Amino acid sequence: xxxxxxxxxxxxxxxxxxxxxxxxxxxxxxxxxxxxxxxxxxxxxxxxxxxxxxxxxxxxxxxxxxxxxxxxxxxxxxxxxxxxxxxxxxxxxxxxxxxxxxxxxxxxxxxxxxxxxxxxxxxxxxxxxxxxxxxxxxxxxxxxxxxxxxxxxxxxxxxxxxxxxxxxxxxxxxxxxxx
Numbered sequence: 001x002x003x004x005x006x007x008x009x010x011x012x013x014x015x016x017x018x019x020x021x022x023x024x025x026x027x028x029x030x031x032x033x034x035x036x037x038x039x040x041x042x043x044x045x046x047x048x049x050x051x052x053x054x055x056x057x058x059x060x061x062x063x064x065x066x067x068x069x070x071x072x073x074x075x076x077x078x079x080x081x082x083x084x085x086x087x088x089x090x091x092x093x094x095x096x097x098x099x100x101x102x103x104x105x106x107x108x109x110x111x112x113x114x115x116x117x118x119x120x121x122x123x124x125x126x127x128x129x130x131x132x133x134x135x136x137x138x139x140x141x142x143x144x145x146x147x148x149x150x151x152x153x154x155x156x157x158x159x160x161x162x163x164x165x166x167x168x169x170x171x172x173x174x175x176x177x178x179x
Contacts, residue, residue: 076133084132085112085174088139092176097169100145100177108178109152111138113171124163128154138167142177150175 088110095104113136117129130137143153149168156163 076135081112081132081135081137084130084137085110088130088137089176092178095175095177097150097172097175100142100150100175102145104142104145104177107142109138109140109142110176111150111152111167112136112173112175113138113167114173115171117165120165122163124165125154125156128152128163129165138165140165 092108092110114134115136116131116134117136117138128138128140130139138152140152140154142150143162143164144151146166149166150172151164151166153162153164155161
């Protein structure tokens with residue numbers, strides 16, 4: 001048993017906090033080595049704050065709005081408006097606003113307005129309002145005839161509820177009524 005005996009160095013005992021040479025240095029806890037904890041964690045902590053600050057700032061930017069001009073896909077010429085109006089009013093009779101009476105209530109009508117509709121919630125049923133650039137075409141039934149406006153209605157197909165829109169006389173370009 002004359003094997004040489006190894007003496008353990010006491011230099012690493014202070015750093016590791018114990019005298020067990022079988023535990024590697026990278027498994028020692030940060031609590032026993034205060035110096036390594038402050039040297040490593042402070043830069044990582046600061047880097048984490050900087051990265052999170054940059055991510056928050058980049059994600060919270062408001063989107064820039066363009067001008068109120070309609071996008072190129074919504075620009076509609078007069079020929080398209082006329083074609084849509086002709087298709088919707090096929091078989092209908094044009095009538096002046098002054099000739100509308102309560103006898104027309106309940107009849108199907110198409111009203112062309114050069115102004116966009118107000119878009120009051122809830123949205124109208126599909127097919128009731130068609131927006132073609134600045135022109136709006138309403139296709140519905142006449143609900144009520146008033147001296148200064150016409151109220152039209154359409155039914156929501158799933159619930160049976162009514163959507164009633166009032167179109168002022170000044171906003172009406174043409175009215176077509178089904179026979």
